[in-house]
Amino acid sequence: MINYNRFVLDNGLRVLVHEDFSTPMAVVNILYDVGSRDESPEKTGFAHLFEHLMFGGSVNIPDYDEPLQRAGGENNAYTTNDLTNYYCQLPAENIETALWLESDRMLSLAFNKKSLEVQRKVVIEEFKEHYINKPYGDAWHAMRELAYTVHPYKWMTIGKDLSHIEHAKLDDVKNFFFRYYRPINAILVVAGNVKTEAVKVLAEKWFGSIEPGEKYMRNVPQEPKQTAPRNLSIKADVPFDALYKTWHMPGRLDAGYHAADLVTEILSGGGSSRLFQALVKEKRLFSNIECYHFGSLDAGLVAIEGKLVKGVNMQSAEDAVEEELNKMKEVNVSSEELQKVKNKTESLIAFEDITVMSRANSLAFYELLGDADLINQELSKYNEVTADDIKKYSEQIFDVNNSNVLYYYSNN
Secondary structure (H helix, E strand, O other): OOOOEEEEOOOOOEEEEEEOOOOOEEEEEEEEOOOHHHOEOOEOOHHHHHHHHOOOOEOOOOOOHHHHHHOOOEEEEEEOOOOEEEEEEEEHHHHHHHHHHHHHHHHOEOOOHHHHHHHHHHHHHHHHHHHHOOOOOOHHHHHHHHHOOOOHHHOOOOOOOHHHHHOOOHHHHHHHHHHHOOHHHEEEEEEEOOOHHHHHHHHHHHHOOOOOOOOOOOOOOOOOOOOOOEEEEEEEOOOOOEEEEEEEOOOOOOOOHHHHHHHHHHHHOOOOOHHHHHHHHHOOOEEEEEEEEOOOOOOOEEEEEEEEOOOOOHHHHHHHHHHHHHHHHHOOOOHHHHHHHHHHHHHHHHHHOOOHHHHHHHHHHHHHHOOHHHHHOHHHHHHOOOHHHHHHHHHHHOOHHHEEEEEEEEOO
C-alpha cells in the first residue's frame, strides 16, 4: 500500500503528500492536465514546446536550474499525448527551494522573444533529428494519421508539422499557458522525508495566492469504431523492410484495458514471448519484433512492429504475424503462461514503486485519472484477468476490420 494525504487549496490546486522517512530526499512533482490531444490541429507541438519553455525563466526567477542545483537538486520533465509532468528531487531540508521555483513558473513564465526563439530552435532540431533525418522516423507520423480519423492522437507529441512550431508566435504561447497552466488544472505531489502539515503551510505560502484560472473542460472528438482495414506503403532509404500493424484498444479506465496490456506481454514480453520465439528464433522472418501499447487515457493502440530479415517477403512476414494472433483468438492461454505474465507485471509494478520519485509520479497520474487510490488497486485488476478475458479481448482487438498496416519498404 502506498499511503498519502490529500488536500485542495482554495484556488483548486490538488496537493498529495506521501511521507517516507526512510530517505533523506524529497520529490516535488507537478502534473498539468494538458497534452498534445488538447492542441488545435493547426497549432500542434505546443504542449511539448512548453515543456522546454518552462525552463527558460519565470516572471521573478530568470534561471530555474541554477538555484535548484545550488540546493542539491536535479529536475526533468516529459510530455505525452495526455499530460505534461515536471519533477525535481533534492535534499528534504531544501524542499522550499523547489516549491518556490515551481510556484513562480505556475504564476507566469517570463514571456520574451529570446526565450521562445531559443526553445523553438531546440524543438526544431529535435524534430529533424528524430523524425525527418532518422531512418523510419516518419513511420509513426504516418501510422497515427492512418489509424485515427478525428481524434487528436492523429499527431505525435512533437507535433504534426514542423511549420507549426516554426510559426508559433509569442501571443500563441501566452494564450496556451494561461489556458492550461493554472492551479485549477494542476496536481502537486510532494513525497519523501516531509510531513503533511509542513507541506500544507508551504503549499499555501507559495501557491495559495496564484489565480486559479478557468477549469479546462475537455471536448476531444472521440474516434468512431473502425469498420474496415486500412493500409499504407512507404519506400525510403532505410536498411531493411519493416512492418507496422496497429489495432484500436480500450482506454485507460475502460473494461479490457488490463487484459489488453497482458495480451501485449504474452506476445512480446521478452525472449520467451510468442512473437520472438516463433518469428525471430524459429522461422527467422524478423530480426526483431515488438508488441506494445501506449497507455493512452482515451482509446489507444496496440502495436506490433518488426524489422524483416533481408530477403524475406513482406506478405509472408505479415501472414506469420497473423498466424500468431489467430492462436490468441482461437485457443485459451494456459494458466501457466498467464500466471507468468501476471508475475512479471507484479514485479514491474513493485520495481516502479521502489523510488520515491516514481511513487510521486504515479500518485499524480492516478489523481489525474480521478482517484489517487487507484495506485493501490492496479495489481488486483491484473490478477482478476482470466484466460477467457485474454481470448475475448484478443478477438475484439485483432479483428481485421480494426487493423491498420504500414508496409515500410527499403530502397535497398
